[in-house]
Amino acid sequence: MNNAHGTGLYMDHTGRLHRLAAHSKLVGTLGFVAAVVATPREQWWSFVADGVIVAMVAVLAGLPLGLLARRLTIELPFIAFALLMPFVGNGPTVRLAGVNLSQAGLWSAWSIVAKGTLGVAATVVLASTTAVPQLITGFERLRVPRALTAIGAFMIRYLDVVTGELQRMRVARESRGDRARWLWQAKAVGAGAGALFVRSYERGERVFLAMESRGYTGTLPSVRRGDEPRHWAACLAPAALASACAIAAWRFR
């Protein structure tokens, strides 16, 4: 978390993408990811094209590519999993550097790494260029039920409060010499989690009473702005290009 408001990966500056309507960006990102997932894995050039599209969007957004690369590391556990595939796969094998590797396994490792990386990259671009309140408004404009967006908004608002509380409890416990390293020390973790829940819940009750006393009736007011066709065109362009790549890849299969 990089600041006091639990904004995840968001980078606060005013790039071209920051100004676009959030709901268009959400649809555009989903469309792009869906097109990538639907692309047949044998057509490697299609994934290269998709990678170029994400990189171009990131550059247009004014995101440093180094930062984008660092944020891709969240995917590392799955890459480790993908790298196991050639060793556990079935079917015909190829010999590479003296080791027998499954051909199907190599293909699936490639496909998991390529599609997974493109998916994370597209999401990182969205998360880096869209502030959380905009994202919530975006969901509302896509007709997601108000109750759901309000729950999400609350969760994000109190995320840092609750995780901060957890950190303080952990520091307090460990500074008294108790590090939960073995299963029989789990009791301390359980007691801590229990206390954290009670504190979170009571905070929820207080927040609710405070809101009710200010006239809360079950929904939060939302800011609505006019729809801009220009935004839709810009946000759907990467998805359209990726879909074209996917269709071409199926054609020339």
Place this chain on the structure above:
Amino acid sequence: MHIPDGFIDGTTSAFGGGVAVGTVAGCLRRTRDLLDDRQVPLVGLTSAFVFAAQMLNFPVAAGTSGHLLGGVLAAVLVGPWAGALAVSVVLVVQALLFADGGLSALGLNVVNMALVGALGGYAVFAAIRALLPKTKASVVAAAGVAAALAPTMAAIVFTAEYALGGNGAASVATVAKAMIGVHLLIGVGEGAITAMTISAVMATRPDLVHGAAHIATRAPSRDDTAGVPA
């Protein structure tokens, strides 16, 4: 760990998305009746709690650790519908804000962790609780056993999704063995921490444990929470 993009094919992911939308819609309808407009802040803070609880590492075996999934924990504390809703919101926030779990696989992740992990886990909890005497210890034990089984249930459903549209070369049997094996181990820690957390909450605010609502509990005075360990 959440499913990333491209691990399960598009058709299966879209199907999972449909099931997930149905699950979340059902949970919303149920919680509206139960909690009224109170649901928003309370479910929101439960989501924040689940997110924080997932940062708790516990030891699985010497040297390795897993983290709490929290589905059964949330369901027993705030009820199955609100609990599943809280877990779903956590998954959406993790996918969108932290790029943890693929956007196209979001539906599958909701199915595995909210529908199977929280709702399915709560069903197991309720079944075990019905077999035991109506005491606090039974609630703690039922929660512990259900939480121990929930990761494996989710692993079995994941294996089914992999069999339907898995983008891997490993045979379904290999994936099943590896996933179920690992999740049986994770279940030991999940069960222990869940039982201890429920037991800690029951000691201070038993009225907050939805899964113990059938046992007559007194609503303690505010001072009772002063004894909560820091």
